[in-house]
Amino acid sequence: MKLNYFTKQLSIVGRFLATSLFCVSAIAFVWQGAFLSNTVAMASPAVNLIASKDAGDAIQEKTSEGAGKAKNFIRDTADKVEETARKNAKRVERATDDNDSFIERKAKEDAATIQKRAEEDAARTQKAVDKSKNAVERAVDNVKDAFN
Numbered sequence: 800m801k802l803n804y805f806t807k808q809l810s811i812v813g814r815f816l817a818t819s820l821f822c823v824s825a826i827a828f829v830w831q832g833a834f835l836s837n838t839v840a841m842a843s844p845a846v847n848l849i850a851s852k853d854a855g856d857a858i859q860e861k862t863s864e865g866a867g868k869a870k871n872f873i874r875d876t877a878d879k880v881e882e883t884a885r886k887n888a889k890r891v892e893r894a895t896d897d898n899d900s901f902i903e904r905k906a907k908e909d910a911a912t913i914q915k916r917a918e919e920d921a922a923r924t925q926k927a928v929d930k931s932k933n934a935v936e937r938a939v940d941n942v943k944d945a946f947n
Contacts, residue, residue: 855943859936866932870925877921884913 891906 855939858939862932862935862939866928869928873921873924873928877917880917881914884910884917 888906888910892903895903
């Protein structure tokens with residue numbers, strides 16, 4: 800049987816409605832599971848407050864630890880960039896025969912520029928990591944204060 804234009808459109812609308820119904824029911828099941836999973840904790844809010852304080856301290860500790868690791872990674876990356884710039888400048892220096900040639904000077908200037916920018920970028924990135932860490936710690940403190 801060949802479908803005409805109206806029947807095709809009705810079929811498309813039917814598929815759309817079926818898909819929408821499936822998605823809405825899936826969201827409803829996930830929603831229900833998320834809010835009704837821990838009924839014991841609802842009966843005793845004092846335990847929840849203690850647990851939230853411990854969780855807040857753990858979050859702040861992990862944030863500080865992660866920020867320290869991120870800053871170390873940033874510093875290592877900047878050091879590697881600077882080292883590579885120095886190596887490349889030395890290679891150009893060895894490759895040129897005459898001393899103080901234009902290419903050699905340009906390579907040294909580029910190396911100095913790269914090193915300077917690496918330091919600036921590392922400092923900016925570390926400052927951003929500190930800001931993020933402080934924002935998370937303030938948010939955790941605000942949540943802890945709200946429960947007190």
